[in-house]
Amino acid sequence: MPERVTATVDLSALRHNLQRVRQYAPTSRIMGALKADAYGHGTAAVARTLDGELDAYAVACLEEAEAIRSLGCSTPCVLLEGLLHPSEVSTVAARGDCLVLHADWQLDCLQNARVSQPIPVWVKLDTGMNRLGFCPEQAQRLAAAVQAIPSVRLLGWMTHLANADAAEPESTLEQLTRFFAAVEGLPGQRTIANSAGLMAYPQARVDWVRPGIMLYGASPLEGRLARQDDLRPTMRVESRLIAIREVPAGQAVGYGSEWRCAEPTRVGVIAMGYGDGYPRHARSGTPVLVQGQVVSLIGRVSMDMITVDLRACPQAQVGDAATLWGGALPVETVAAHAGTIAYDLFCGLTNRVRYHYQHPD
Ligand SMILES: Cc1ncc(COP(=O)(O)O)c(C=O)c1O
Incomplete structure (x- = not known):
């Protein structure tokens, strides 16, 4: 499955x-x-x-x-x-x-x-x-x-x-x-x-x-990224795009209608929300990687989903993997957009998340 x-x-x-x-x-x-x-x-x-x-x-x-x-x-x-x-x-x-x-x-x-x-x-x-x-x-x-x-x-x-x-x-x-x-x-x-x-x-x-x-x-250092001190990310959190829609200019996206499209916008829905451990307070603009490209979170984080602005990745398709943090997307950056720290993101993953381990050679 x-x-x-x-x-x-x-x-x-x-x-x-x-x-x-x-x-x-x-x-x-x-x-x-x-x-x-x-x-x-x-x-x-x-x-x-x-x-x-x-x-x-x-x-x-x-x-x-x-x-x-x-x-x-x-x-x-x-x-x-x-x-x-x-x-x-x-x-x-x-x-x-x-x-x-x-x-x-x-x-x-x-x-x-x-x-x-x-x-x-x-x-x-x-x-x-x-x-x-x-x-x-x-x-x-x-x-x-x-x-x-x-x-x-x-x-x-x-x-x-x-x-x-x-x-x-x-x-x-x-x-x-x-x-x-x-x-x-x-x-x-x-x-x-x-x-x-x-x-x-x-x-x-x-x-x-x-x-x-x-x-x-x-x-651990304020304002620094792990890679600046040659530390390697140990955790990569991923999900998928499960829907894509064209939202007309002026329409709002998500609970509270907090984010409104300034122009017709291709909006992607990713299957990860605060019920999985994605930070509820992540702001619009929090980076997410789709097809290796940075797209932005828009609107409020829901329990099971987030929405992203796909204008920076027009070739994105339903089924594409999305990286929420880890790999090329520093966990510190995501945490900062949510007003928190990497520790909190790591510890906050819930039992819905499936773990895979890559073992040393
Ligand atoms: C007493 C003590 N020592 C060491 C650590 C490790 O801290 P860090 O994860 O910031 O390296 C902790 C973590 O909170 C701690 O409580």
Whole structure:
């Protein structure tokens, strides 16, 4: 049966992007972010492709770690949000996952835990993100507390950068200064940088780096495209033209009649809408590729369809493939037209989309 919407994931591009991480941070260990179903790419294929290549997988929670382990992957998982509930301690200990420790209630749980093997923990310091983590001034106290708990093994110190993607460096430099001051002289390793951090701040390439989005071939840096930094897109989302109509001048297209034809216009209908994960807020003018040519989204995105202006591609026919993002159409560009980011498009694909995997040779 022909498929409506497909996401083709290029696993050799994933490998290439990992190489790019290594080029940026050749001496760092790599904790690759595989949370949220590997940024919407499919945990199974991504975890299998990168198993043994990465030093750890970063996931949000126990279920995501279990999904990876059930594949038989040997790469250890780090639960970025740590314990979500005290009852998780025994499962974490039994499975051998690493925890991020970011709150005193989690420390209390670990204090009372009975485990056969100490649980490895990264202690997270909040250096300016104001989301998760201990105040950096508490690092000394935490080092002593963690080392005094037999059920825990201190791996080291983590922080997360709030603005590493932005052009202005001040707040990131402040975060780095705060972090380095807090952990100076303390035992354990350090990890600071997400993709933006490791690409833009050499001083953030410490013992471990934690790339996510760059592995999936989208630029983490504001206003840049992945290809400018030799990152290759890993996901191509495609559908088809299912109808073409000639709409007279003055007529409107789609819900709310927001887009009106200034002249007689050949309008194409593509079978992908927000019910598939196409961003509902994509504006008229968002690029779509038909027969390799750029055409523009017009009118509002519907649940199952979008409409495009085919004047730039007069030879288009019903049945032609349309690329919504990926390949020659940067996901960052589409995301920007929808007022969002590539992460959101990747993670937003729904279970209507059929995945295909291109395996490395
Ligand atoms: C703590 C932490 N580290 C690393 C990452 C990876 O970030 P990115 O995908 O921007 O590289 C994330 C993702 O949100 C994160 O929450």
